[in-house]
Amino acid sequence: MNIDTQPLRIGISGSYGGMNLGDEAILQAILAQLRASLVAEITVFSHNPSDTLARHRVEHAISARLLPKKEARQVVKELDLLILGGGGILYDGGAEAYLREVFLAHELGVPVFIYAVSAGPLRTPSAMQAVRDALNHCAVITVRDRLGYRLLEDVGVQNEIHLTADPAFLLEPEEMPIDALVAEGVQQERNLVGFSVREPGPAAPDIDPEDYYALLANAADYVVERYDAEVVFVPMEKTDVQHSHAVVAHMQNAESAEILRRRYSPGQVLDLMRRFEFAVGMRLHFLIFAALQGTAFSALPYASKVVGLLEDLKIDSPPLANMGIGQLIAHVDRSWDTRKQIKAKIENRLPSLIHRANQTNALLSDFARKEPPS
Structure with a gap:
């Protein structure tokens, strides 16, 4: 790669295309780091190319799933x-x-850089073999948490694995105007507690949906009454909206709950987190945004990637599966009562995670500069 005389032609493939604010935060941070260190012509493999082109400063975006293999091969070849x-x-x-x-x-002999991924669950033989075969031929592998690191080793990845961190730890806030919150109906006079909910997922595969919504609704009602709070539901992807509405429909204090309806950038949601006294969340990047703003939170770990974040921050959290309302409220209440200690843990651990997040692009830049011209 001759990075001094012409732009590097870099492709980025992942879960992009406007479906999830966390994924868009990842891409935004990757692009900012890339642009700061390399001259590049970037093509994003996206679920929604027009959305990607509108959100991000990239030269090209192509369909990740609709493009026939022959055409995808030609794109990768370049x-x-x-x-x-x-x-x-x-x-x-x-x-x-x-x-x-x-x-x-x-x-095609094009080098591949694995950029701060996490892994799991990986139990099916076909998926494990695909991961093993693909990653054992990659130039550089970086993972964002220790759970992913161990799992890749367990499925047979022999190449060196570098532990870094989620690129979203490098995201910069963008102002969320007060007027926007007022228009959403959020009352500024009370304590604001952010909520992030989603479908149960692998953490609680057998739970009845009505029981699940009632469980979260009871926790939200407790927060409203116990902490004199306004609960603000923050959808991180489109499907979260319907789950938020389902939770609110089960609340006794629904008049003290608001669901954000407008479209916001990841940076604006990051800015919003500083207005919360406390947060209760399931989505990984909702919790990362809380950590970045020093907001204490109570996590509901629906997936291993959330467990990985809690492990990095040295914060305990029980599993969602088989949790009764008493256990959930006790967990939330304990987190509220110890929020100063939680904030101190975040403040202590966050610099290390930011440093690790920076290491991914450092490895990428070093690799690009060492590669011979194509």
């Missing part, structure tokens, strides 16, 4: 480097699809 990641994309049912461009790159 690249100097393919980046896979970041995000939790190596899991049963999804890994093989996300690895399609990686296998094409291997066939």
Whole structure:
């Protein structure tokens, strides 16, 4: 790669296309780091190319799933480097699809950089084999948490694995205007507590949806009454809106709950987190945003990637599966009562995570500069 005389042609493949604010935060942070260190012509493999082009400063965006393999091969062939990641994309049912461009790159001799991914669950033989075969031929592998690191080793990845951190730890806030919150109906006079909910997912696969919504609604009602709070539901992706409405529908204090309805950027949601006295969340990047703003939170770990974040921050949290309302309220209440200690833990651990997040692009830049011209 001759990075001094012409732009690097870099492809970025991941879960992009406007479906999830956390994924868009990842891409925004990756692009900011790339642009600051390398001259590049960037192509994003996206679920929604028009959304990606509208949100991000990239030269090209192409369909990640609709593009026929022959056409995808031609796009990959023109690249100097393919980046896979970041995000939790190596899991049963999804890994093989996300690895399609990686296998094409291997066939064409295009180097692949795995960018701060997490892994799991990985239990099916086909997914484990795909991950093992793909990553053992990658130039550089970086993961964002120790759980992913251990899992990749367990499935047979022999290449060196570097522990870094989620790129979203490098995201910069963008002002969320007060007027926007007023228009959403948020009352500024009371304590604001942010909530992030989603479908139960693998953490509680057997729970009845009505029981699940009632469980979270009871926790939200307790927060309203116990802390004299206004609960603000923050959808991190479109499907979160319907789950938020379902929770509010089960609340006794629904008049003290608001669901954000407008479209916000990841940076604006990050800015919003500083207005919360406390947060209760399931989505990983909702919790990362809280940590970045020093907001104490109570996590409901629906997936291993959330457990990985809690492990990094040295914060305990019980599993969501089989949790009764008493246990959930006790957990939330304990987190509220110890929020100063939680904030201190975050303040102590956050610099290390930011440093680790910076290491991913440092490894990428070093690799690009050492590669011979294509």
